[in-house]
Amino acid sequence: MTQAPVNVTVTGAAGQIGYALLFRIASGQLLGQDVPVKLRLLEIPQAVKAAEGTAMELDDGAFPLLSGIDIFDDPKQAFEGANIALLVGARPRSKGMERGDLLEANGGIFKPQGEAINAGAADDIKVLVVGNPANTNALIAKSHAPDVPADRFTAMTRLDHNRALAQLSKKLGVPVTELKKLAIWGNHSATQYPSVQHAEVGGKAVEVDQAWLESDFIPTVAKRGAAIIEARGLSSAASAASAAIDHVYTWVNGTPAGDWTSAGVVSDGSYGVAEGIISSFPVTAKDGKYEIVQGLEIDDFSRARIDASVAELVEERDTVQKLGLI
Ligand SMILES: NC(=O)C1=CN([C@@H]2O[C@H](COP(=O)(O)OP(=O)(O)OC[C@H]3O[C@@H](n4cnc5c(N)ncnc54)[C@H](O)[C@@H]3O)[C@@H](O)[C@H]2O)C=CC1
Numbered sequence: 001m002t003q004a005p006v007n008v009t010v011t012g013a014a015g016q017i018g019y020a021l022l023f024r025i026a027s028g029q030l031l032g033q034d035v036p037v038k039l040r041l042l043e044i045p046q047a048v049k050a051a052e053g054t055a056m057e058l059d060d061g062a063f064p065l066l067s068g069i070d071i072f073d074d075p076k077q078a079f080e081g082a083n084i085a086l087l088v089g090a091r092p093r094s095k096g097m098e099r100g101d102l103l104e105a106n107g108g109i110f111k112p113q114g115e116a117i118n119a120g121a122a123d124d125i126k127v128l129v130v131g132n133p134a135n136t137n138a139l140i141a142k143s144h145a146p147d148v149p150a151d152r153f154t155a156m157t158r159l160d161h162n163r164a165l166a167q168l169s170k171k172l173g174v175p176v177t178e179l180k181k182l183a184i185w186g187n188h189s190a191t192q193y194p195s196v197q198h199a200e201v202g203g204k205a206v207e208v209d210q211a212w213l214e215s216d217f218i219p220t221v222a223k224r225g226a227a228i229i230e231a232r233g234l235s236s237a238a239s240a241a242s243a244a245i246d247h248v249y250t251w252v253n254g255t256p257a258g259d260w261t262s263a264g265v266v267s268d269g270s271y272g273v274a275e276g277i278i279s280s281f282p283v284t285a286k287d288g289k290y291e292i293v294q295g296l297e298i299d300d301f302s303r304a305r306i307d308a309s310v311a312e313l314v315e316e317r318d319t320v321q322k323l324g325l326i
């Protein structure tokens with residue numbers, strides 16, 4: 001092991017996604033089997049003890065690539081020197097809470113975390129926001145980190161992408177490895193648009209009937225989070241952790257030739273998506289950068305779906321703007 005450890009900060013470390021995620025990071029699946037990692041865990045004071053318990057278990061894994069674990073309840077310390085930041089901890093929606101209340105409560109988390117990233121993270125910092133509402137939380141964090149290039153802030157829609165792959169693979173009876181060029185557009189919410197418009201199976205265009213797309217595929221993918229909560233009594237955790245691993249691994253190591261993935265990235269106005277919001281797009285990754293796939297034709301059905309989800313993101317942006325959070 002010659003390389004210096006990569007500092008990975010994980011917020012919400014004592015939560016259920018944290019519990020699934022940390023062991024996979026420690027085992028080398030986030031960055032690769034030759035990259036040592038140092039974990040910096042951030043929790044709220046009441047959950048620090050639980051995070052210490054998870055750290056004890058991480059120690060007990062005797063992971064060869066895990067070179068240290070530090071636990072903090074102060075964002076400034078937790079993000080000091082961070083190369084990768086996984087912002088998982090967020091305020092869940094509680095009974096009677098409106099969307100605006102949730103955005104406001106999360107502003108209290110993602111504003112100071114953005115400031116802490118700005119103040120102390122490493123120059124090559126890459127941020128993935130998982131905590132919901134992920135796209136707008138990422139926008140809040142980014143707004144408070146003016147010295148960090150905007151393209152370092154991303155939001156997770158890889159879980160939606162993986163869900164779409166799984167549903168299409170079942171429908172067509174082919175392994176997921178045969179499927180290429182699926183895309184998630186818009187918000188990580190029920191308005192998201194999982195698109196098969198450019199999808200390929202075994203190198204040929206995917207052909208599925210429109211009724212199945214509209215009444216089965218799209219709602220199944222877009223409402224999968226709620227279906228998991230209904231079945232499990234808890235929200236998706238292992239699949240969310242798995243998608244976070246995929247998102248960062250792809251960001252660092254690139255997408256394979258002839259394919260793309262999906263991620264929430266800062267819009268540059270491509271495809272008429274309001275500039276500056278963090279929206280999901282089909283993206284490729286190369287040399288440690290996610291880039292929006294350019295030049296795709298967008299049919300009328302896709303146009304309407306993309307516009308609807310982007311309208312929701314614009315509304316969220318306007319709400320946090322009014323609240324003075326961005
Ligand atoms: N983008 C996506 O695809 C998905 C996003 N999620 C979201 O991920 C988030 C986490 O989910 P779970 O782990 O299941 O929740 P959880 O409630 O089990 O854990 C959240 C943890 O965050 C901690 N936390 C709260 N405020 C914090 C702060 N200011 N700093 C550091 N830690 C803080 C809590 O103490 C708790 O331990 C939720 O917002 C959930 O909705 C979940 C699944 C998929």
Ligand SMILES: O=C([O-])CC(=O)C(=O)O
Pocket residue numbers: 132159224225226228235236
């Ligand atoms: O739906 C939820 O609350 C959790 C989530 O984001 C998902 O599973 O996609």
